[in-house]
Amino acid sequence: MIPFSPPRIDDEVINEVIDTLKSGWITTGPKTKKFEDLITDYCGNKSTVCLNSATAGLQMMLHWFGVKPGDEVIVPAYTYCATGNVVNHCKAKLILVDINEDFNVNIENIKAAITEKTKVVMPVDIGGFPCDYDKLNELVNHPEIKSMFSPNNEIQKQLGRIMILSDAAHSFGGSLNGNKVGSLTDVSVFSFHAVKNLSTAEGGAIALNLPAPFDNEQIRAAIKTKSLHGQSKDALSKMKAGAWKYDVIESGFKCNMTDIQAAMGLVELNRYQSNLTRRAQIFGLYQETFSKKDWAITPTFKTDKKETSYHLYLLRINNISEETRDNIITEIAENQVAVNVHFQPLPLLTAFKNTHNIMDYPIAFNQYKNEISLPVYYNLTNEQTKTVINTVIAAVEKHI
Ligand SMILES: *Cc1c(COP(=O)(O)O)cnc(C)c1O
Secondary structure, three states: OEOOOOOOOOHHHHHHHHHHHHHOOOOOOHHHHHHHHHHHHHHOOOEEEEEOOHHHHHHHHHHHOOOOOOOEEEEEOOOOHHHHHHHHHOOOEEEEEOEOOOOOEOHHHHHHHOOOOEEEEOOEOHHHOOOOHHHHHHHHHOHHHHHHOOOOOHHHHHHOOOEEEEEOOOOOOOEEOOEEOOOOOOEEEEEOOOOOOOOOOOOEEEEEOOOOOOOHHHHHHHHHHHOEOOEOOOHHHHHOOOOOOOOEOOOOOEOEOOHHHHHHHHHHHHOHHHHHHHHHHHHHHHHHHHOOOOOEEOOOOEOOOEEOOOOOEEEEEOOOOHHHHHHHHHHHHHOOEOOEOOOOOHHHOHHHHOOOOHHHOHHHHHHHHOEEEEOOOOOOOHHHHHHHHHHHHHHHHHHO
16 A cells, blocks of 8 residues: 555654753753744744644634634645634635646735725735746735735734735745745745654744844744743743743733644754655656546646745646546555545535535636646655556546
8 A cells, every 4th residue: 555645753753842841841952943943034024933733823812813704815725724714713805816737826816805894915826836926926916905904903003015825835945947946935834743754743833034124033932922822931931940020911822832843843854855866756747647648637836937845746637527536546545545625615515505606717717627646755656656646647538
């Protein structure tokens, strides 16, 4: 059986976790701080906060920006449920828009969806391929679009425009114009969930990159406080003898990263380039084969400006129904290869069906109905990759 995306747990990871356990400091502490600083160095953003998930990171940032009932947040229809759920949790109006054939959000559709109530746009780098951030940054800074923005707190007044909060759950290490995701727009949120490129079991990071006059270090401190109940002192500073007294400056959340998670992250980050290189090789093997098949629509993952983080290889099969795709997946599974579908557009899910109709998102549906994601990970050997390829070809050619 070839699994879809097993975590890379070896002695290096195990030893770093054991080191943390033996250190006596297991919750947020020195390793989390070090991991955050190394992420900032790697991505070239201004400051970073690690949390227990990407979802929490998205939610913290919507809360920080003061998104409330009556506000609108624009999200692509083609994403994981987390991107939509966090908007619903703020009781803001979720505005879904359709995508491009590269699976990413269409900037013209965002433009058409902007109103005086729009506070945030949340693009999603599907499969690790960065969205058109140059166009998106330009759009929210356009005088006509800016003049529509109606701030209702000091932070919104200071930004003076729609905030871009990127769901970069897939795209750690991806780049645009030679700059890494994290440094491409206002805020990008990474996921370190078990199935992602870089894993801390559960985890995420907010890459802060807000423009002047924002002080991103100060925002980092505010988000840290917000992620720990709104408490004015964290566990490490309360540890010092006699330093028991603290205040709670707001009703915060509880979603900090532990040093056990950060220990895994430090090892993964240190060897991340070799991870990306191996993933790129696997993409290359898939691409070489499938680009020769007339039934295959291969994904866009590298252009002269952009490069993916090689998170997901999103293969599509020409002219098939959803049912045929599902039969192909069953056939592949019966042959001991695990594949997946990324994603069911939000309007297909019960939680979003009542407010959004899939008929309004024809490209999202088309991209979804014939999509099959293939295994990509560091430990997948060339031989296993070949097995995946042969299994997929046999299953497709049997069913089309
Ligand atoms: C995995 C994922 C998330 C959520 O990440 P967590 O760290 O599990 O919260 C959000 N958005 C997308 C697109 C994802 O794939």
